[in-house]
Amino acid sequence: MSTSSKAVVSFIVGAAVGVAVGYFLNSDKKDELVEKLKDQTDKLKDKWRKRKDQFQDELENELA
Structure with missing residues (x-):
């Protein structure tokens, strides 16, 4: 395609x-x-916050 x-x-x-x-x-x-x-943004924030917390808990359990 030309300029x-x-x-x-x-x-x-x-x-x-x-x-x-x-x-x-x-x-x-x-x-x-x-x-x-x-509303959708708030739902996504909550969903990611829950996943982050879950991941942190799992990581802490593995390291303990």
Whole structure:
């Protein structure tokens, strides 16, 4: 792929991302989506925290 065609593809992708972000920011469902993302993030944090604690306990038991 030549340099000019890469530039055109990059421009098109950038424009598409810009349109999507603009649509999202003006969407009525923005707050609902952000809240869902926060909930999912909290669930993932809890899940990883539990796995970390479990791993620490197992490691301490092996070293004891």
